[in-house]
Amino acid sequence: MSSIISGLNIKNIFEYDPLLAYDKFDIIDYQLITGISVYPSYTGLGNTGLCSWFNNDNLEDFKTDGNFNITGWKNKVINSGDLLQFSEDDNVRPNVQFNEPYITLKNLELLSGTGFEHTKRTIFLAVNSSEPNKPKTDNQKIIKFGPLDSPNGSLQISGKNSYFDAQLILDSTPFNAKSPIYNAINIFTLIQNDSPSPTLKIRQNGLQIGQIVPNAQWNSSYFEIGNNPGNNGINYYDLFYFSGVLSETEIDYYEKYLFEKYFSYFDGLFFAKQDVPAGEQYSPIFFEGEDYWTKNINDIFKFNYGSSVNFAAKLSPLNMGDGYKTNIVNGINTLTATFNLVYDGLTDKQAKCLIAFFENTPEAPDKSLYEGFQGVSTNLFAPYKTNAELYFKSINHNSSYNNINKITIEAESLYDSAIDHKGMFVVLDEKNIKTYESVVSSILTNDVFYFESDNFFNRGYYFYTGLNLNASNGSSGPSGPSTNNKITILPENSPTGVNSFFTKNFYFKGDLEYDINENIRLFSTEMKNSTIEYSKDGINYNNLEFKVSFKKRTNQETKSILKFLDDKAGFKIFYYTLPQPYNKLISVYCPEWDHTYNFYDNNDISVKFIEFKAPSEPVAYFNTDIQFLS
Amino acid sequence: MSNFLSYQNIDFRFGDQNYYASSVSLSAQASVDAVLLNDGSLLNYAPNGAVVGGLSVDFYLTGSLPSFLQITGLNESPIDVSFAGVKINQVYSKSLSFSVEPFQPIIISAEFDWYGNVLLEDFNEQSKSTLQNKLIPDYIANGYKSFITTSDIEGVGFIVSFDYNMSCDRPAYFNVDEVVPFRVAKLNKTSELSIKSNSLGKILSIDGKSAITNITLKDTYGISLDLFKVSGVLTNQNYEISEGQYLLASAKITQTIPETKTLI
Numbered sequence: 001m002s003s004i005i006s007g008l009n010i011k012n013i014f015e016y017d018p019l020l021a022y023d024k025f026d027i028i029d030y031q032l033i034t035g036i037s038v039y040p041s042y043t044g045l046g047n048t049g050l051c052s053w054f055n056n057d058n059l060e061d062f063k064t065d066g067n068f069n070i071t072g073w074k075n076k077v078i079n080s081g082d083l084l085q086f087s088e089d090d091n092v093r094p095n096v097q098f099n100e101p102y103i104t105l106k107n108l109e110l111l112s113g114t115g116f117e118h119t120k121r122t123i124f125l126a127v128n129s130s131e132p133n134k135p136k137t138d139n140q141k142i143i144k145f146g147p148l149d150s151p152n153g154s155l156q157i158s159g160k161n162s163y164f165d166a167q168l169i170l171d172s173t174p175f176n177a178k179s180p181i182y183n184a185i186n187i188f189t190l191i192q193n194d195s196p197s198p199t200l201k202i203r204q205n206g207l208q209i210g211q212i213v214p215n216a217q218w219n220s221s222y223f224e225i226g227n228n229p230g231n232n233g234i235n236y237y238d239l240f241y242f243s244g245v246l247s248e249t250e251i252d253y254y255e256k257y258l259f260e261k262y263f264s265y266f267d268g269l270f271f272a273k274q275d276v277p278a279g280e281q282y283s284p285i286f287f288e289g290e291d292y293w294t295k296n297i298n299d300i301f302k303f304n305y306g307s308s309v310n311f312a313a314k315l316s317p318l319n320m321g322d323g324y325k326t327n328i329v330n331g332i333n334t335l336t337a338t339f340n341l342v343y344d345g346l347t348d349k350q351a352k353c354l355i356a357f358f359e360n361t362p363e364a365p366d367k368s369l370y371e372g373f374q375g376v377s378t379n380l381f382a383p384y385k386t387n388a389e390l391y392f393k394s395i396n397h398n399s400s401y402n403n404i405n406k407i408t409i410e411a412e413s414l415y416d417s418a419i420d421h422k423g424m425f426v427v428l429d430e431k432n433i434k435t436y437e438s439v440v441s442s443i444l445t446n447d448v449f450y451f452e453s454d455n456f457f458n459r460g461y462y463f464y465t466g467l468n469l470n471a472s473n474g475s476s477g478p479s480g481p482s483t484n485n486k487i488t489i490l491p492e493n494s495p496t497g498v499n500s501f502f503t504k505n506f507y508f509k510g511d512l513e514y515d516i517n518e519n520i521r522l523f524s525t526e527m528k529n530s531t532i533e534y535s536k537d538g539i540n541y542n543n544l545e546f547k548v549s550f551k552k553r554t555n556q557e558t559k560s561i562l563k564f565l566d567d568k569a570g571f572k573i574f575y576y577t578l579p580q581p582y583n584k585l586i587s588v589y590c591p592e593w594d595h596t597y598n599f600y601d602n603n604d605i606s607v608k609f610i611e612f613k614a615p616s617e618p619v620a621y622f623n624t625d626i627q628f629l630s
Numbered sequence: 631m632s633n634f635l636s637y638q639n640i641d642f643r644f645g646d647q648n649y650y651a652s653s654v655s656l657s658a659q660a661s662v663d664a665v666l667l668n669d670g671s672l673l674n675y676a677p678n679g680a681v682v683g684g685l686s687v688d689f690y691l692t693g694s695l696p697s698f699l700q701i702t703g704l705n706e707s708p709i710d711v712s713f714a715g716v717k718i719n720q721v722y723s724k725s726l727s728f729s730v731e732p733f734q735p736i737i738i739s740a741e742f743d744w745y746g747n748v749l750l751e752d753f754n755e756q757s758k759s760t761l762q763n764k765l766i767p768d769y770i771a772n773g774y775k776s777f778i779t780t781s782d783i784e785g786v787g788f789i790v791s792f793d794y795n796m797s798c799d800r801p802a803y804f805n806v807d808e809v810v811p812f813r814v815a816k817l818n819k820t821s822e823l824s825i826k827s828n829s830l831g832k833i834l835s836i837d838g839k840s841a842i843t844n845i846t847l848k849d850t851y852g853i854s855l856d857l858f859k860v861s862g863v864l865t866n867q868n869y870e871i872s873e874g875q876y877l878l879a880s881a882k883i884t885q886t887i888p889e890t891k892t893l894i
Contacts, residue, residue, distance in 0.1 A: 599678060
C-alpha cells in the first residue's frame with residue numbers, strides 16, 4: 001500500500017490487482033507490482049550476484065574531462081568494469097546531467113567496456129528514449145553486446161509510439177511493445193539463460209513481451225550503450241545486472257525498485273474512465289490501459305452550471321493626495337483567478353472518485369527540483385482556457401439525498417502572465433477570439449478580434465458592436481455573406497477605420513437595477529469641547545467606487561465582457577459612462593470581477609469599478625531643456 | 631391529411647411494448663427572464679434552464695407493471711416512448727397512480743419528464759390497417775376482483791374504494807454548455823394510499839397510526855396482475871356525513887421509501 005493513502009480521508013482504495021475487473025470511477029493505487037521493492041545492492045536476502053550497477057545518483061559516479069564530458073561511468077560494484085569513452089572527440093562524449101537523474105547519450109555518443117561476459121544473467125534497465133528522426137527506418141540501440149555492429153546481441157526500439165507499431169527488437173526479432181517506447185520511462189528486464197538451451201526473455205514494465213534464442217554475442221565481453229547516429233538519444237537512468245537467472249519474485253523486487261525511484265507519474269492513484277476488464281495488459285502503464293485509466297480529471301468529470309470565478313488584481317495603490325493615485329502592479333502575475341468548480345448530481349461512487357482526486361492533488365510530481373508540486377491541468381468552462389493549471393485548495397461536499405452529491409472545489413490559478421498579449425484566461429484561440437482579417441466567414445455582435453498593428457495605440461482587442469459607430473444614423477454593419485460565403489469588411493469599417501464597426505471602449509450596458517454609493521472624502525478637525533469641523537480633502541473628493549452587474553447575459557456577450565476585463569488585467573484605465581441620471585464619462589479601472597455560468601446563454605457578471613482621477617492618456621512629457629553651463 | 635388529426639385508438643408504446651392508452655398529454659415548458667438594461671431597453675429573454683417536457687398517459691393495466699414504472703425503485707434509467715407517430719427518446723418516470731372502485735376497470739396514470747428535442751411534425755393518424763390489426767389484451771385489471779388487505783390498522787371497517795400513488799422528484803443535472811441532462815436522479819420517493827371505509831377506528835395520535843396494506847390487482851376472472859404494498863403511517867382521517875347518504879370515512883396512509891446505502 002502506497003504511503004499516499006495516509007493523505008486520504010477515503011477508505012477502501014487498494015493496490016491495483018490485474019486479476020480483478022474494475023468499474024468506471026473505481027480508484028486504484030498503482031504500484032506496478034504488489035509487494036516490496038529491493039535495492040539492487042541489498043544483501044539481506046542472501047548473495048544476490050550483483051555484477052554491475054550504473055546510475056546518476058552522485059557526481060562521483062562519473063569520470064569527466066575538464067568540460068564535464070563523461071569519459072567513464074563508474075561501476076558501483078567494486079572490481080567490476082566501468083563503461084568508458086576513450087575518444088578525445090567531444091562528439092562522442094556525453095555530458096553529465098547535473099540536475100537530472102539520468103545521462104543522455106545522443107547521436108554518436110557512446111560508452112563501452114569489456115569484462116561483461118556472462119552466459120546467464122538478469123539485466124535491469126530504466127531508460128527513456130526520444131522519438132527517432134525517422135521512425136520508419138531508424139532503430140535505436142538501448143544496449144549492445146559484442147564489438148561488431150553485425151552480428152551483435154542487442155536490444156533496440158523501433159517504429160511509431162503507438163500500440164502494434166512500437167516495437168522492441170531482440171537481435172533481429174521484433175516484438176510489439178506493450179507500453180509507449182518514446183518519451184516515457186521504461187523498465188526493460190532481460191533474462192539470459194543458457195540451459196537447457198540458450199534463451200533470452202524480455203519484460204517491459206513487468207510484463208513479458210517475448211523470448212528468442214539469443215545471438216552468441218550476448219556472451220561477449222564487450223558491452224556498449226548509446227551510439228545512435230542522427231538521433232536525439234536515450235536517457236539512461238539505471239542499469240544493473242546479476243549473474244544467473246533470478247526468480248520471478250526477485251525480478252519483481254528489483255523492477256519495483258526502479259518503478260518507485262523513477263516513475264513518479266505512474267506511482268499513485270488512477271481512476272477508471274470506463275469499466276476495466278481483468279488482465280495485466282489493462283494496467284495504466286500499458287497501451288491498452290491508457291483507454292481505461294487516467295489521472296486527468298478532465299477525462300472523467302465535467303463542470304456543471306453554477307460554476308463561477310472571481311478575478312482579483314494584486315495592486316499596491318500609491319495615493320498622491322487630491323484623489324490622485326497610481327497603481328503599482330505587483331509583478332507580472334497581477335491577476336489571480338479563483339474558480340468555484342461545481343460538480344453536481346454525482347453518485348456516491350463518483351463523489352468518492354472526485355474527493356479522492358482532490359485529496360490526492362498534493363501528491364503530483366514537483367514542477368522541478370526548485371518548485372512545488374504541479375497543479376491540476378484543467379479544461380475550464382467557456383470562455384476560459386482549456387489548459388489552465390489550477391491548484392485545488394478546498395472542497396465542499398454536500399449530500400442532499402442518498403446517492404446524490406454536489407461537490408464544489410475552490411481552485412486557484414497562479415501562473416498566467418499578464419504580459420501574454422494573447423490573453424490570460426480568455427485566450428486568443430483563433431476560434432472564439434480571432435486575429436482580425438478584413439474577410440471573415442461570419443461576424444456577430446460582440447465578436448472579439450485581435451488587431452495587429454505597428455502602432456501601439458491601434459494594436460489590441462477590438463469588439464464588434466454591430467453598429468457603425470460613427471454614422472449619424474447608427475446604421476448596421478455587415479450582416480451576411482457578400483462573396484464566396486465570406487463577409488468583407490471595408491477599410492473604413494475596420495477597427496481603425498473612420499466609420500468603424502468596432503470599438504476598444506467599454507460599451508456594455510449594465511442592468512436596469514443598480515446601486516451607486518458615494519462617500520465624500522472629508523478632512524475633519526476635532527476641537528476639544530467643541531464640534532467637529534469638516535473641510536474638503538483637497539480636490540476630487542467624490543471619487544466613485546461602485547459595482548455594475550450584468551445578469552443573465554448570453555455566452556457571446558459574456559465572452560466579450562470577460563475578454564475586455566481580462567485585457568485590462570485589473571489595473572489598466574478605461575472609460576465608462578455612468579448610467580442615468582449621472583450620464584458622465586469617467587475613467588475607471590476594474591480590480592475585481594465575478595462571473596457565474598448559470599445556464600447556457602445565462603451568465604452573471606459583477607464588476608467593481610474604481611474611478612481613477614488622472615488623465616488616462618499622457619498629456620505631460622518630460623520636455624525640459626537642461627543646459628550645462630560649465 | 632386533414633387539418634385536425636383524429637385518433638380512434640392511441641398506439642402508445644413504452645420501448646417496444648404496446649399499451650392500451652385512453653389519453654396522452656404532451657407538454658413543453660421553457661423558463662425565461664427578460665433582461666433589461668440600465669438605459670431602459672430590453673436586451674433579450676434569457677433562459678433559466680432547459681426545456682422541460684411533460685408527458686402523462688392513462689392506460690389500462692393489461693399485465694404486471696414494467697420495471698421502469700417502479701417509481702420508487704433504484705432504477706433511474708429513462709425509457710423511450712412513442713405514440714401517434716411521435717417518438718420521445720428518454721422519458722423519466724416520476725409518478726404513477728390508479729384508483730380502484732367496484733366493478734370499474736383500473737386505469738393507470740403515469741407522468742414523465744423529458745428533455746431534448748421531439749419532432750412534433752411527425753404527429754400522424756393511426757392507419758386503418760394498424761387499427762384493424764390491433765390485438766385485444768388477454769387481461770384488464772378491474773375493481774371487481776381486486777382487493778386490499780390491511781393489517782396493523784385498528785378498527786378499519788369495510789373498504790369501499792381506494793387510490794394509490796407512488797411518486798418521486800426527478801432533479802436534472804447538466805454539464806456546462808449542454809441543455810440535455812447527464813443525469814436525472816430520484817429523490818423524495820413516497821407512496822400514498824387513500825382509502826374510503828365505513829369506519830376507521832380510534833382517532834389517530836400525534837405520531838399517526840401505523841399501517842401496513844397490500845393491494846392486489848386482478849382481472850375480472852381473478853387472474854392476479856400485480857401487487858403493491860404501502861407500509862407507512864396513517865396521518866389523516868376524515869368523516870363525511872350528508873343527508874340521505876352513509877357515513878363515509880377516508881384516510882391517507884403515507885410511506886417514505888428509504889434507500890439503504892451500499893458501502894463502497
